[in-house]
Amino acid sequence: MSADLALQIWSRLRPDDRAWLVSLARLAGPDARVALVGGAVRDALLGSTPLDLDVVVEGVDVEALARATGLPMTFHPAFQNATVTLPDGRYADLVRARRETYPVAGQNPVPAPGTLEDDLRRRDFGVNALALTVSPIGPAAVLDVTGGLDDLHGRTLRPLHAKSLHEDASRLVRGARLAARLALTAHPELLVQVPDALKLAGQTPRVWAELKLLLAEPRPGAVLRTLRAWGAGALLPDTTLLDTLDDLRGEGQTVTPQSYAAALLHASADPDALAARLELGDRPAALLARACSDTFYPDGTPERQLRALLRPDAYVPLTGRDVLALGVPPGPAVGKALAHLAGLRHAGQVHSADDEQAELRSYLAGKRPQRGP
Template sequence: MTLPDLGAQVWAQLQPADRQWLTRLCALAHPAPRVALVGGAVRDALLGQTPLDLDIVVDGAPVRALAEATGWPLTFHPAFQNATLTLPDGRTADLVQARRESYPVPGANPHPLPGTLEDDLRRRDFGLNALGLLIRPEAPPALLDEVGGLEDLQSRHLRPLHELSLHEDASRLVRGARLAGRLTLHASPALLAQVPQALAMAPRTPRLWAELKLLLQEPRPGRAARCLSDWGAPGLLPGLALLEALDAQQEDGTPVPWMVYAAAALAAAEEPVALAARLGLGDRPGALLERALSDRPFAPASPERQLRQLLRPEAYAPLTGRDVVALGVPPGRGVGEALAHLLALRQAGQVRSAQEEREALQTYLASRPHP
């Protein structure tokens, strides 16, 4: 296909409402400024997916004034002169002032500088994320490819845009693994050559930990973690085998909440509390892990049971109060006493299956004096 044909393909892949408001946005910026859809939305549209997250670069007009002209709720970010619009359907879209960037301190936030639309495309992480769609009020949209990103997309290669890309921002390594796991992409030789730089800079790059948290929320986190491991960065996130086992459960048709993935990573960590803090996970994954490792009964489809079966495959479902009543204990105080007796036996290692619990309960009941 020619670039015009590909531009038409991207445009057709957008939701009709998105095409409508992007055309209106371009008209509001007319005549001199340029407005372009950029990054992941263009990439996904070329892959045949309907983009939902939209990033728009504005070149030649103040973003805040243009955002306000839409009449929609917005949040303005003065440091980078960007605005986040809330669309009528509740989604958000980012309006980005065209810029260049420099990294005075590798690992820290970049320093923005005024730039053109072409500069903005060239500052991005990977070639296939540097594609743009120029939206024109009086002509068909045009695909922009400043850095050979279309060839990268067609070959499904992740290629950093310059030789210090992962040194300046090590979080790009994790972002690349997320994309590779989700879209079945392959690391280019240029990316693999920069992995040691990214690992050296990881402790000085706070954004890397935020990207690792996002990795745990991918559709298949195990695939993304496998990419990191295969690329030479297995130590960034522990528990690869556990994450891949959870992926396998999903592929068999069992939904796995991302919190279970997070708890599995903590289970494999040498210092789970420290890892949870670095990833900003809060207390919930650790609490889930603690419950899963306990002897408390949980429903078969619960996150606790999913995690327990992964970490303790020999574990079984203990008898519940309903089971105790079915075995002849009248509802009331006696049920609690029977459950406490069974718990003590489990903790002492004297019962190892539900059947052994039933037999132990029958022995316990037979030894009790009848009222």
């Protein structure tokens, strides 16, 4: 069975990724262990082609191995890990097999050398604690020391130990992202740990990083809905706007992460503080301001898309082309006419394009010079 699963995972990998893993195992030497771990193994077993490669190595110096690949790399001495840039521009992480302890909940763990099995046990959820060991000739075996295969078969998201979300509350958001993306059901043990995770969220900086990653998910609204169902909806403003944007994306419309972020800011009681915590920058707030303005934006733009949700009664105001067609002469008169209409909109005196046309005709009638008899 393990051999069949190993071949199933291996067949899902890209040919160039298979070749790279084999070369890595060859470079590591006969006394080392090299294993593809985590999301790549999970996704391959679920039938998709993994793009992100996380590799755990045991019995070999990670920095030396990364340099031996001949690829651009960055070494991270605190955890003895390396990030390698693959020929196509993707990144692969080389991780020294380790154990971890959390002296202070919510803060960075303290690593110590360990075995491949130790490394799998330190992870967040069973579905992320699977490994495919690799030899110089190809796949060796699937390693499951936590029951992750059963979780994957049952589509269950189970934390690996009773203090998992206490030690790192960001796992709560990461779990919601996984559950929404992969249609996983929360294990009862996960739900038991949610209140403790919420208490510690404020002292876990990684929570905000995970919440920002939520905006890049295929269905951010589904992630927020999952958090609410787990009793953790208070981490973000309560809004159904993200669900509506999910629906638009499902219909084939382009919906950017900036649009999702703008929708969250609109629902927030303190949008500036939320933008700062999520490190959103200025773009979502600027997009929101444009969407809430009366400035014309064409169909298909994020501004027009958001405006339809935030101001369903809004109409498309007259443009320069429209006022020219209604008889305004080219030149400064066009700007003056548009400014006049904008003033009426801000004063709430026009409520449709027809109202604007009528007001413009009155405006033009009053401005035209009287002709002699």
